[in-house]
Amino acid sequence: MSEILAVDLGGTNIRVARFPSAQPPATNLSKTPTHAAEGTEAVVARILQAIDALAPPSRSGMRIGIGAPGPLDPRRGRVFGAPNLPGWTDVPLRDLVAAHFGCPVAIGNDANLAALAEWRFGAGRGSSDMIYLTISTGIGGGVISDGRLLLGTHGLAAEVGHMTIQMDGPVCSCGQRGHLEAIASGPGIARIAAQRLAAGEASTLRDQADGKRELTAEAVGRAARQGDPLASRVIDEAAVAIGCHLANLLHAYNPQVVVFGGGVMQLGDLLLPRIEATARAQVMHPAYLEGFRIARAELGDDVGLIGAMTLASEL
Amino acid sequence: MSEILAVDLGGTNIRVARFPSAQPPATNLSKTPTHAAEGTEAVVARILQAIDALAPPSRSGMRIGIGAPGPLDPRRGRVFGAPNLPGWTDVPLRDLVAAHFGCPVAIGNDANLAALAEWRFGAGRGSSDMIYLTISTGIGGGVISDGRLLLGTHGLAAEVGHMTIQMDGPVCSCGQRGHLEAIASGPGIARIAAQRLAAGEASTLRDQADGKRELTAEAVGRAARQGDPLASRVIDEAAVAIGCHLANLLHAYNPQVVVFGGGVMQLGDLLLPRIEATARAQVMHPAYLEGFRIARAELGDDVGLIGAMTLASEL
Numbered sequence: 001m002s003e004i005l006a007v008d009l010g011g012t013n014i015r016v017a018r019f020p021s022a023q024p025p026a027t028n029l030s031k032t033p034t035h036a037a038e039g040t041e042a043v044v045a046r047i048l049q050a051i052d053a054l055a056p057p058s059r060s061g062m063r064i065g066i067g068a069p070g071p072l073d074p075r076r077g078r079v080f081g082a083p084n085l086p087g088w089t090d091v092p093l094r095d096l097v098a099a100h101f102g103c104p105v106a107i108g109n110d111a112n113l114a115a116l117a118e119w120r121f122g123a124g125r126g127s128s129d130m131i132y133l134t135i136s137t138g139i140g141g142g143v144i145s146d147g148r149l150l151l152g153t154h155g156l157a158a159e160v161g162h163m164t165i166q167m168d169g170p171v172c173s174c175g176q177r178g179h180l181e182a183i184a185s186g187p188g189i190a191r192i193a194a195q196r197l198a199a200g201e202a203s204t205l206r207d208q209a210d211g212k213r214e215l216t217a218e219a220v221g222r223a224a225r226q227g228d229p230l231a232s233r234v235i236d237e238a239a240v241a242i243g244c245h246l247a248n249l250l251h252a253y254n255p256q257v258v259v260f261g262g263g264v265m266q267l268g269d270l271l272l273p274r275i276e277a278t279a280r281a282q283v284m285h286p287a288y289l290e291g292f293r294i295a296r297a298e299l300g301d302d303v304g305l306i307g308a309m310t311l312a313s314e315l
Numbered sequence: 316m317s318e319i320l321a322v323d324l325g326g327t328n329i330r331v332a333r334f335p336s337a338q339p340p341a342t343n344l345s346k347t348p349t350h351a352a353e354g355t356e357a358v359v360a361r362i363l364q365a366i367d368a369l370a371p372p373s374r375s376g377m378r379i380g381i382g383a384p385g386p387l388d389p390r391r392g393r394v395f396g397a398p399n400l401p402g403w404t405d406v407p408l409r410d411l412v413a414a415h416f417g418c419p420v421a422i423g424n425d426a427n428l429a430a431l432a433e434w435r436f437g438a439g440r441g442s443s444d445m446i447y448l449t450i451s452t453g454i455g456g457g458v459i460s461d462g463r464l465l466l467g468t469h470g471l472a473a474e475v476g477h478m479t480i481q482m483d484g485p486v487c488s489c490g491q492r493g494h495l496e497a498i499a500s501g502p503g504i505a506r507i508a509a510q511r512l513a514a515g516e517a518s519t520l521r522d523q524a525d526g527k528r529e530l531t532a533e534a535v536g537r538a539a540r541q542g543d544p545l546a547s548r549v550i551d552e553a554a555v556a557i558g559c560h561l562a563n564l565l566h567a568y569n570p571q572v573v574v575f576g577g578g579v580m581q582l583g584d585l586l587l588p589r590i591e592a593t594a595r596a597q598v599m600h601p602a603y604l605e606g607f608r609i610a611r612a613e614l615g616d617d618v619g620l621i622g623a624m625t626l627a628s629e630l
Contacts, residue, residue, distance in 0.1 A: 071600045080602050129468040145465060145472075152460070152569020153444040154602055159566035162599045164559050165493075167481050174599040176562070178480075244479050247491070251474040252567050254467020284477045284489040285386045287395050287469055 002061040005051050006308035008110065009068045011036050011084025014043075016050045017305040022313045024121055024299075024306050028054050039087045047093075048100050055101070062103045065312030066093065067110040067304045074108050074155040083173075104315040108149075112158065113307025114299075115142025116149055118259045120310050122303070123295035129255040132297070133160055135242070136262035138173060139181040143253050150253075161185070165245050180245045184238040186217035186264050193220045193234045203230035221267040239271045243278025250279065250288045261297030268296060317376040320366050321623035323425065324383045326351050326399025329358075331365045332620040337628045339436055339614075339621050343369050354402040362408075363415050370416070377418045380627030382425040382619045383408065389423050389470040398488075419630040423464075427473065428622025429614075430457025431464055433574045435625050437618070438610035444570040447612070448475055450557070451577035453488060454496040458568050465568075476500070480560050495560045499553040501532035501579050508535045508549045518545035536582040554586045558593025565594065565603045576612030583611060 004022050008015040014034050017026035032050045034043055047066075055062060070082025077094025079085075098105040108116070115124075115132035124130040130144040139161025143150040150157050161181040162174055169178030170188070182188050194215050197206055205223050208215060223231035246258060260268065260275075276294050283289060299306055319337050323330040329349050332341035347365045349358055362381075370377060385397025392409025394400075413420040423431070430439075430447035439445040445459040454476025458465040465472050476496040477489055484493030485503070497503050509530050512521055520538050523530060538546035561573060575583065575590075591609050598604060614621055 071602050073602070080600065127468075129472075145460060145467070146463070148461070150460060150465075150568075153442075153571045154569055154605060156600070156603055157444075157460075157567065157569040159599065162566050163478075163563040164597075165479050165482055167556070167559055172599075176597050176599055241482070244482055248478040251477050252472065253465075254469055254472035256468045282479075282491050284474065284487075284491055285395065285471070287386050287388070288471055290469060 002063060003056050004309045004312045005055055005062065005064045006305045006312065007047060007051060007064065007066040008304035008308060009043075009047065009066060009085075010034060010110075011069065011082070014047055014050050015305060016054050017302070017309070018054050018056070019309045020056075022309065024302070024309075026302070026305060026309075029305075030054055036085050040091055043085070044091070044093070044096055048097065051097070051101065059101065059103060062101065063312040063315045064097055064101065064103060064105040065113075065308035065310070066097065066105065066107040067113040067308040067311075068093065068107060069110050071156050072107060072109055074106065074151060077105070077107055079107070104312075106311045106315050108308070108311050109142070109155065110304050110307075111140035112142035112149055112151075113311055114261065114303045115144060115158075115259075115307070116310045117299055117303045117307035118261070118297055119144045121306055122298040123259045124257050127256040129253065131160065131249055131253055131255045131258045133258060133260050134262035134297075135161075135185060135260065135264040137186055139185050139262075143255075145253060160249060163245065163248065165241060165248065180241060183241045189217040189220055189234060189238050189264070190215045192237070193231065196230055196234065201230050204228045205231060217264055217267065221270055224270055235267065235270050236274060239274035240278050242271065243275040244282055246275060246279035247282035250283050250292070254288060256291055257293050257295055259295050259297050261303065265296060272296075317378060318371050319624045319627045320370055320377065320379045321620045321627065322362060322366060322379065322381040323619035323623060324358075324362065324381060324400075325349060325425075326384065326397070329362055329365050330620060331369050332617070332624070333369050333371070334624045335371075337624065339617070339624075341617070341620060341624075344620075345369055351400050355406055358400070359406070359408070359411055363412065366412070366416065374416065374418060377416065378627040378630045379412060379416065379418060379420040380428075380623035380625070381408065381412065381420065381422040382428040382623040383422060384425050386471050387422060387424055389421065389466060392420070392422055394422070419627075421626045421630050423623070423626050424457070424470065425619050425622075426455035427457035427464055427466075427470075428626055429576065429618045430459060430473075430574075430622070431625045432614055432618045432622035433576070433612055434459045436621055437613040438574045439572050442571040444568065446475065446564055446568055446570045446573045448573060448575050449577035449612075450500060450575065450579040452501055454500050454577075458570075460568060475564060478560065478563065480556060480563070495556060498556045504532040504535055504549060504553050504579070505530045507552070508546065511545055511549065516545050519543045520546060532579055532582065536585060539585055550582065550585050551589060554589035555593050557586065558590040559597055561590060561594035562597035565598050565607070569603060571606055572608050572610055574610050574612050576618065580611060587611075
């Protein structure tokens with residue numbers, strides 16, 4: 001039997017899971033602090049140790065799948081760098097791990113692998129064309145097109161949160177202007193609410209903002225649930241922006257299903273009806289809506305590990 | 316030898332070409348007025364006649380490729396309808412033609428087939444990931460992803476001109492707001508120039524606008540070439556909008572090459588440098604630009620026929 005070890009490399013933790021039968025659930029899981037500030041070599045050494053600790057005694061037939069943040073080239077197996085992994089510039093992670101264990105290794109962008117996981121084992125099961133959107137501190141995702149992960153020439157396709165929907169909009173974490181992430185990510189929602197408060201609008205959020213605690217999307221959502229008009233407007237505008245962008249993505253990829261994940265989806269009951277209504281109203285032809293559905297991600301915190309396992313299962 | 320008959324169905328003309336060796340150039344070409352106002356049956360009858368007139372005496376092994384405007388489903392062979400083909404709603408064009416000639420038939424969206432043609436025989440030769448953008452009365456295109464035409468579940472993917480880049484922007488021909496087409500198509504450029512004139516801005520274009528001739532993008536381009544400040548600003552803003560959207564498309568599809576075609580590219584010398592500079596400045600990571608290039612379409616007016624031939628060659 002061919003075992004798969006899956007790695008989810010994050011800025012905070014390195015998570016590893018063992019999948020003896022190339023499907024969920026994992027039989028063993030481990031979590032190690034990344035200590036990203038110690039730099040590339042130290043982190044790579046910790047990844048190798050973490051895999052080693054969980055690998056089966058016999059490593060014949062073992063395969064390894066790795067999800068990593070930031071832009072990376074899955075075909076060349078290189079991580080270009082990520083904001084939360086200082087010092088990582090063009091690291092040949094795949095070949096480093098493959099050389100150490102002498103087995104096949106595949107790497108992928110964490111958001112792409114989450115898309116792969118939701119497609120094979122989660123909310124996108126059975127579809128041929130799917131978009132996964134994770135709305136959290138950032139907005140990322142992945143696209144399945146005709147039964148395959150859409151990669152593009154360097155594996156950088158499907159950066160679905162980094163597209164301009166308002167040319168004169170707010171500046172994004174990536175430095176560009178008017179991206180969906182700048183408008184509707186958790187920090188985007190919090191920033192827009194804070195700006196409205198600073199402009200003098202009345203809101204129950206004022207006490208929090210004055211109390212020097214930083215405003216969060218969660219707090220804005222809580223205030224919206226209690227009927228605060230400013231918070232409700234900010235949440236509504238975020239949902240309209242996501243819905244508008246979703247229509248763009250339907251025109252770009254024509255999927256059967258769009259799966260929403262990420263922490264901001266804890267406000268899903270506030271956001272999703274408006275997202276869906278906006279997208280349906282803004283597609284250019286009703287044929288885009290034939291058989292189309294929106295779903296919530298099903299795989300929770302292990303989605304990255306399941307995606308890395310799925311990627312390795314194709315080796 | 317397996318002959319291919321290619322059809323380019325337009326709102327004005329039905330063009331047919333014979334490709335005896337499944338590659339350009341065509342050996343015979345014909346052009347018949349569509350008379351679209353006469354409705355679906357009459358137009359389909361004219362398509363059949365036009366193919367018949369050009370088909371070889373022996374039809375064994377013949378294949379037919381058809382490009383048609385508007386949204387259509389290439390897998391089911393149905394044309395959903397197009398603004399310039401009144402009465403066409405969900406017409407099973409592929410099967411009607413296949414039943415008549417008793418041979419394999421494939422249909423595709425005209426912009427997608429132009430992309431296929433430029434990829435196989437034109438400016439995108441040799442690439443694995445390509446975007447074709449045609450900027451004309453409308454803005455359309457097609458995407459080649461990992462060596463295949465990107466279709467989506469109903470063949471409606473890659474509507475690359477119908478994506479919102481300015482949520483409060485002008486209304487598009489499709490009825491939605493802030494699409495690239497509304498801002499940077501030929502009519503979009505002319506409309507923005509006309510609005511600036513109406514608002515009282517000084518320009519050499521005023522004589523034309525006052526003379527009741529409708530302002531065109533061509534006229535705006537001519538005035539820009541002669542140094543007219545209003546015209547220059549309008550052209551520059553269109554180029555910036557296209558460049559901004561091009562960065563979006565790089566994030567969506569991560570292509571090696573983007574091919575620009577369409578009538579507005581007669582202003583390419585005015586537009587392309589600014590389009591390219593804007594897109595390069597607005598990508599979120601320099602890896603998108605590794606090996607990336609912008610090219611002008613090479614195949615001219617026959618691009619649709621060559622695309623239909625290419626599609627049929629895969630049957």
